Amino acid sequence: xxxxxxxxxxxxxxxxxxxxxxxxxxxxxxxxxxxxxxxxxxxxxxxxxxxxxxxxxxxxxxxxxxxxxxxxxxxxxxxxxxxxxxxxxxxxxxxxxxxxxxxxxxxxxxxxxxxxxxxxxxxxxxxxxxxxxxxxxxxxxxxxxxxxxxxxxxxxxxxxxxxxxxxxxxxxxxxxxxxxxxxxxxxxxxxxx
Numbered sequence: 001x002x003x004x005x006x007x008x009x010x011x012x013x014x015x016x017x018x019x020x021x022x023x024x025x026x027x028x029x030x031x032x033x034x035x036x037x038x039x040x041x042x043x044x045x046x047x048x049x050x051x052x053x054x055x056x057x058x059x060x061x062x063x064x065x066x067x068x069x070x071x072x073x074x075x076x077x078x079x080x081x082x083x084x085x086x087x088x089x090x091x092x093x094x095x096x097x098x099x100x101x102x103x104x105x106x107x108x109x110x111x112x113x114x115x116x117x118x119x120x121x122x123x124x125x126x127x128x129x130x131x132x133x134x135x136x137x138x139x140x141x142x143x144x145x146x147x148x149x150x151x152x153x154x155x156x157x158x159x160x161x162x163x164x165x166x167x168x169x170x171x172x173x174x175x176x177x178x179x180x181x182x183x184x185x186x187x188x189x190x191x192x193x
């Protein structure tokens with residue numbers, strides 16, 4: 001088994017945190033993981049791209065080849081389109097619905113969503129409203145982790161355990177809100193399918 005993931009978004013959206021959580025969960029199952037990341041020019045608002053490779057065998061390189069990604073997870077819909085050349089023909093794109101308007105002349109969001117909906121497999125997740133429902137507006141990336149978990153070769157319960165560990169240093173309510181956000185993302189993905 002080999003499973004390649006591209007994670008995309010802009011600085012400050014938690015792209016690298018999501019990659020790390022999924023990687024740790026995969027390793028907890030005894031899988032091999034390779035990860036690489038590219039940060040944008042600005043800490044917040046610049047493009048962020050992470051490559052995540054998961055396998056039950058050795059992995060030769062850190063980077064997902066063009067046309068090789070089984071899954072694109074994007075925190076921002078326009079960023080998801082930027083990396084479509086990495087997606088396999090039968091791969092899936094999972095993106096947050098809400099734009100991060102960090103540029104002048106951001107394209108019409110309906111047009112962006114229409115482009116995504118032309119793909120064979122996709123999910124557009126209303127991540128901001130689900131994060132709010134979870135009780136923590138900053139948990140959009142955790143909602144997206146939950147949505148993506150429907151496609152990942154990693155058990156959801158193991159991802160939940162890592163989320164709990166990552167946020168354990170914070171208030172218990174933050175842990176609970178992030179677990180709720182994860183589950184809401186899972187449910188949204190299953191419902192959309």
